[in-house]
Amino acid sequence: MKALSWHAPYDVRVSDDVPVPALEGPRDAVVRVVRSAVCGTDLHPYRGEIAGFTPGTVTGHEFTGVVEECGSGVHGLRPGDRVVASDVIACGRCWYCRQGWHYQCEQVGLFGYDTVVGRTAVAGGHAEYVRVPFADTVLSPVPDDVTDEQALFIGDILATGYTCAERGEVAPGDVVAVIGCGPVGLMAMKSAQLMGASRVLAVDPVASRRDLASVHGGTPLEPGDDLAERVRALTDGRGADVVLEAVGVDAALLSSLEIVRPRGTVSAAGAHASQAMPMPTGLAFGKELTLRFAVGDPIAVRDRLMRVVREGRIDPTFVISHRLPLAEAEEGFRLFDSGRATKVVLVP
Amino acid sequence: MKALSWHAPYDVRVSDDVPVPALEGPRDAVVRVVRSAVCGTDLHPYRGEIAGFTPGTVTGHEFTGVVEECGSGVHGLRPGDRVVASDVIACGRCWYCRQGWHYQCEQVGLFGYDTVVGRTAVAGGHAEYVRVPFADTVLSPVPDDVTDEQALFIGDILATGYTCAERGEVAPGDVVAVIGCGPVGLMAMKSAQLMGASRVLAVDPVASRRDLASVHGGTPLEPGDDLAERVRALTDGRGADVVLEAVGVDAALLSSLEIVRPRGTVSAAGAHASQAMPMPTGLAFGKELTLRFAVGDPIAVRDRLMRVVREGRIDPTFVISHRLPLAEAEEGFRLFDSGRATKVVLVP
């Protein structure tokens, strides 16, 4: 089958001779991919930021499609069902899964991401077919009145933005700041609006991203030394009630701690990886802050989000800037890496 | 001054010689009324449903205006401040007020409602001036960018609809049914939408009310024996996640218990007064329901609502069907009582 594989930094290649995956266990399903997407997370191996990433890995953890085949232990799904996969692979049965915390699953994994998350590599969705472990937990049926592209984002970026806003405890009337207006930040913004935020401050250094946020109801703001001051000017001198951080670098998180009001919450969906961010604990204690880290959990939130999308409260497809055939996926990575694309969707 | 007084059932009269109220204690303020409104609650004495209502009572508990004079013990307010009054009068200091439950205040009252609520009658807002007890608790400043008519509804119906939705624990994605699409029901609908309801089912026997709900995003439904069935058909067979009841009669509440899904919540903002509603406890136990009674609490929720209105997330003025000079308030009562008006605003 056709699939995109990672070979080395900046070297991803589509080939036609990747073997079609087969069921490996009773809880597996094989899904024929209808749409997949390139995620910011995919850029880490692309840019060579992940040492030891295995050459030949089929990438991609955002995909939607049709069930082709099910193992004997998969309940509730049948060949022909339209489904969207959770980017996070979870068993659905361990203590953590029973709490609804799938990213902490004892058998957690991430499609197309080698063993960076979890111990077992699972080939990804930038392909014509994908093997899905724990299929009845990882896959979710898609109703007829939700399109493939709408469903696609419930498997990752919309779920991540929503999880971020939910863990930020956005309440009606809140002024919410979103740091970083990439796809996840934009979904966090939409989620905050859904939860009743009176205003969302959309902070990003890139004008085109601020513009997109603005079109969708955000108040665009450039980062800068005086950001806290500007935020206070918009919030009766207090600061943002909630900050949703969607960048994942120290500077963004430190800025979040500055602009949030006393007793506020910073919810960080950015994939932080620092070992020693210089944390101002005096500031955080004086303001009695809550700092919460939020990995998107599509399995936990997809039922709600499917209803939200179905009824038109959020249409996440507005972030799509490019649709390319899977055969042109290499170009898709280049576009996304260069910042020229907001979101690239691949069509097998 | 000019004011409307209740004299007998269906006999309310505007006169010009009602004495202008004066400060009676250090926590009082006198407010010059800029807008007031007729509320469904006012119809109870109008229709003669309240035995012993005192003739001569100046009615009206929805009003906004300008502070004319303040007692020495009123902090945070000055003559000239634009303000909206809470319909509920509360001291702000007793155990209940400290919990944020102002309707349970040990000195609770309701403007223009004699001693139906609380032990002390306080003249109402269908007048040019009103004396406001506990002014720093009862009054709230209105920002420049909120109009008088927008603020007006934060003092009662918007706060009531919002409190109803809040106590109904509406969550993003929920399907919410609103029983009764009068002004409070419409505000409950708007509040449920603000909180992320994927869909609001707007139930009312009157076509024009359903139409108004529909224009504002509700799915109109007629009541009827098969209502529960129709609701289940719209909700994957389960029933509404939350029901917001805004009528206040047994039939409406019993219907709510029917159409809510198992483990759902019925939040009743209708002013129930039955001593023996025939409650189906077997049904409620089998479905593990929550039934919650919700009196609107403007003091508790007005900060949030002011932000929501200010940023345009909700504009409550859409319910206004008539604006009349205070001199024509008698006609206003007739219009509202007859069902020809959705909401009547009076201009002194």
Next chain:
Amino acid sequence: MKALSWHAPYDVRVSDDVPVPALEGPRDAVVRVVRSAVCGTDLHPYRGEIAGFTPGTVTGHEFTGVVEECGSGVHGLRPGDRVVASDVIACGRCWYCRQGWHYQCEQVGLFGYDTVVGRTAVAGGHAEYVRVPFADTVLSPVPDDVTDEQALFIGDILATGYTCAERGEVAPGDVVAVIGCGPVGLMAMKSAQLMGASRVLAVDPVASRRDLASVHGGTPLEPGDDLAERVRALTDGRGADVVLEAVGVDAALLSSLEIVRPRGTVSAAGAHASQAMPMPTGLAFGKELTLRFAVGDPIAVRDRLMRVVREGRIDPTFVISHRLPLAEAEEGFRLFDSGRATKVVLVP
């Protein structure tokens, strides 16, 4: 095998020739019973209150034991594992189960209770062996340091009392009233204490039950016309913050509405079955009450409760008044029905 069967009102019989159950499906397990108990719920068919109860039904929904055999689809359990069963049978997979609401499961059942709950009868635990459907959801492993009799109650009465207190939203410092000091009421009392209640008022007409409650930290109170007054005298004039109702008849629930304070919560774990309890909605609205019905959900709460029991925070075995061989189960029913026993445990 030996088992107790219901034949007619007041006619239950132990016989030795009931067939040992076998696996019927891949998610079944067969459990060898080590301890079972007689529950108040069992008294309904015993007393002939349930029309059409099927003669020959093996009763009993409280039991703990050892896994004898597992179906191929049962994960996480092995023959030899010590387990406690949830009284509620649930599939673990449907929409309701995914929300954690197992009593609403689309395939719900209750051991030994014919088809009173759900559509499929499943033989009960007053027997040497029981077939357990959906075994990996219904059964829970028992740690070595929890005894069989401690575990036994996590499968029903402790879980029910705890669920009742949890849904009552007991908070630290609350004064909690428990209506009915039978086994479930006593477990509700213990749960309220665990959650930090400053005081538990234990209301029961039977002196011996009040005494038992008193020994375990409750303040004993007799019911009566002046109960509300006596409760207010103990609560600064306000009423109980939370009422946990564990009787299941109209009078008990109506009394709960009287004695709870304004803005309080009544959580009813009693198995209500009225079609027309005369509900005072005027009172409930004026006090802005929450009324919540709570069916015990062992599957949802057993992880927490196992830890609580293991660390000695609650030892539920204090309610055991009688231990009898299974062969003497008929006497066990007589003792319990007559009120001479608090809780009867059966040993196969």
Next chain:
Amino acid sequence: MKALSWHAPYDVRVSDDVPVPALEGPRDAVVRVVRSAVCGTDLHPYRGEIAGFTPGTVTGHEFTGVVEECGSGVHGLRPGDRVVASDVIACGRCWYCRQGWHYQCEQVGLFGYDTVVGRTAVAGGHAEYVRVPFADTVLSPVPDDVTDEQALFIGDILATGYTCAERGEVAPGDVVAVIGCGPVGLMAMKSAQLMGASRVLAVDPVASRRDLASVHGGTPLEPGDDLAERVRALTDGRGADVVLEAVGVDAALLSSLEIVRPRGTVSAAGAHASQAMPMPTGLAFGKELTLRFAVGDPIAVRDRLMRVVREGRIDPTFVISHRLPLAEAEEGFRLFDSGRATKVVLVP
């Protein structure tokens, strides 16, 4: 009057000629002190850790006593009332106070702490008399059946430990680790037990503190490199559900992040003051942690705590190791500073 004043590091002195304070505004009260205490916070100026601390400052923010005189604007208090003061001074009226967040009050202060917190110095409670601003907010009546020494701790350390546990969201059955078993840590432990923790792990390098924790139900643990491993061994391999940090230095907070389980909460009541704690954001993100800073808020929690103490659920006086006349307060500071005293109470 007699009072203790700070003059220089390690130089605090009792003198008899400090002027008795007088009312300065209408919301002031003067309290005759019956008991005060030395708090860990007092050691910062004592040890010279606070630059610019004003010589002559009367110290002490933990005190209970009797109202001597009230300003005209103080409601609800009368001379002769037994009261306990909140250590935090707050106006009770600003936006933050209305949210119940008194430490963020626009006029916040701390008794006897110069202008370290807030902009206005207020003389403290290591004295015979204290002037209390915003008296009706800062003071709370003490019921007859609560002793002076019990009430004393509701004004600071018990409230701080409780706030820490509350913001840690301790739930029934949780395993809670307390880092630092000084007075605040011990109160956090008691609060966690009150909230239903199945076990509290009490971590402290000092054997006598661990012993005291152990006597009161904690599981004593020494800190050390393998602490996380030992905690996991006690928690089914997961880590503590909640960590309550009561030290206030980087190492303690970093250790907390290590020993908390994935999806757990670290609530820090220690007075952190670092500008650059080396925060492992990769660890925190991977575990999806919540980190929350918790300043004690006696005003917010004292109603509950008074009930808890009154009913004997917690008796905070067990931490008292020394009772000294105010005249010997200098010795009290020496004892406490040297670690020979757990808690020193001063009797004027």
